[in-house]
Amino acid sequence: MNDRNEYIGSPEIHDGKIISLIKENDNLVVNIQSYEGKNFVIKFINIKEIKSNNPENMVLYGLVKENFKENLKKYIFSNWDEDGNQFLEIIAEGYETMKTNT
DSSP states (O other): OOOOOEEOSOGGGTTOEEEEEEEETTEEEEEEEOTTSOEEEEEEESOOEEEEESOTTOBEEEEEEEEOSTTOEEEEEEESSTTOOOEEEEEESEEEEEESOO
């Protein structure tokens, strides 16, 4: 098993911002707008836990994936503002991404 943490997702996450979170059954859809104004979605599959504090409009440094336990991963949206109190952490089985416009 690879215990290494890694940055995942499109490079456009860096300097992007979270626009909204939408819970759909056991999934969570995170809408992100890149610095260039492109919108894309990251859908987290079979979420088990969400921890957050005002994640909307949080400017992102990146998205980190950590192995958690069993088949679960922990996804951490890194806040660009290291002193800021906004955060978003998701424990889920997986994720998928898609662009909504270019």
